[in-house]
Amino acid sequence: MAVMFIVREIFHLQFGRYKEVKTLLNEGLQKHLLLQPNGSRVLTDFTGEGYRLIIELPYATLADYEADLKRELGTSDFQGWYEKFKPLVRYSEREVLRQVN
Secondary structure, three states: OOOOEEEEEEEEEOOOOHHHHHHHHHHHHHOOOOOOOOOOEEEEOOOOOOOEEEEEEEEOOHHHHHHHHHHHHOOHHHHHHHHHHHHHEEEEEEEEEEOOO
16 A cells, blocks of 8 residues: 555544553554554654654555544444543644655
């Protein structure tokens, strides 16, 4: 798959809640509740504004991303997980970046 787009899901976390977020993230990944295309990365900040969790998702097309996102959001298991995750986040943002070769 040739990567053309990187989707960055950026979550600004509540102060002092990183350990809870990390536990929930591990649960979501292990149960395949979260998008995990090949080449995905989970990052946290080392400098700058603190307490961010960043999930990078590579996709060949935006249609591929939209299809995966629809599947992810449409499951009751994801919805239950997300209800536990939301209170740990101050706010979030999404970046869709196009790779330049």
